[in-house]
Amino acid sequence: MTRITPAFIMLGCLAVAPATALAMQPYLPASPKTFNKADVDSNGKITSAELAPKAGRRFARLDADSNGQVTLAEIDAALQKALERRKARMLETLDANKDSQISRAELDAAVDRLIAAADADHDGGVTMEEVRSYRLVKSGKPATEKSAN
Structure with missing residues (x-):
């Protein structure tokens, strides 16, 4: 059986923080599946009105003090939290002997x-x-x- 290159897997894991940052800002869908999901009225077009609610929810999650402004500190905190969750999932999935190392x-x-x-x-x-x-x-x-x- 062909194994997935470990370097490729680890590279993907290192990309988590930037990917998380991008996931927290408005973006246009890259795949037909995500496009169809964003196209709420299924008319084949995505409008600002269809993207705005999701962007608003993401903004609210970042705005920890609910003051209507997202600071660099709030962005850093959200990214750190996401990174910690990802590290925990990696160890849960890959660290079979629970020694906090992946062999x-x-x-x-x-x-x-x-x-x-x-x-x-x-x-x-x-x-x-x-x-x-x-x-x-x-x-x-x-x-x-x-x-x-």
């Missing part, structure tokens, strides 16, 4: 578990359809016509 063997075992969990036909590899099904099951959301595409 190469633990990483390899985690990759094997991930592939095995998503490999519906048990052929040792995962197709894109198996990835979609795995993510859907893991999300706990019911399968719908829209999410199946």
Whole structure:
């Protein structure tokens, strides 16, 4: 079985803080799935009115003192909180012996578990359809016509 390159996984983990920062500011969707989710009235266009509520909720989460201003300190605190949650999830998932370190063997075992969990036909590899099904099951959301595409 081909293993996912550990450097690629770790690189993805290091990208968490910048990705978190971007997730807290308004952005245009990059995929059809997120576009369709943002297109509340399903007319094929996204308007400011459709983006504003989500941006407002994100602003409110950042504005810790609810004064209508988001300071650098509030942004730093939100990013630090997100980073701490991500570190905890990484250790929970990857640190099998709970020694606060992730060994190469633990990483390899985690990759094997991930592939095995998503490999519906048990052929040792995962197709894109198996990835979609795995993510859907893991999300706990019911399968719908829209999410199946």
